[in-house]
Amino acid sequence: MPTYSYACTVCGHAFDIQQSFSDASLTVCPECDGRLRKVFSSVGVVFKGSGFYRNDARAGSGKSSSIPAASSSDSSTSTAPASTPAAPAPAAAPASSAPAAAAKPAAG
Template identity: 35%
Template sequence: MPIYEFQCQACGHRFDRLQKMADPDPETCPSCGEPRVSRQLSAPQFRLAGGGWYETDFKKDGDKKRNLTEGSSGAPAAAPAPAASPAPAASPAPAAKSSD
């Protein structure tokens, strides 16, 4: 069930409510009792990140995972390649002094 955010237009009290999508919104404010409650638009509390969605993340090791963001040709979506940095030139090691 989703969590909805509400605010009373009379007193400014903000509250959350866990309810089914088909349930009616609350009509009265739990703080002041006024019938001026409205649903607020708020950002979700999660973020989807990563390289894509997989058919399943619970396949056996021998099964091939298929990235669902790949096109029909099976090629992954174009992503910028990381810039290759040249390897630093090796400097000669300092010679050890010999004590006589």
């Protein structure tokens, strides 16, 4: 059974009581016969881990958290024998800020 907190609006008397979900809320203070109000506190359930949020299941986020990214420093600290060379990194084409068609002079 859940425990509910009540406080009197007249004398300030506060107490907790176990009630069933189907029981009616208390309205009269047992100390002064004043009016009672329910006191709400923070939720006692905390959801941790993946799968509880709307953005957890989105596809195409661009990153995969289960596979770590390899860095260039990993190959220098490798414990592999010296006779096996590390694979060279692929060369990237230089990025251009202007389109290739705009760089060519117009044929006239």
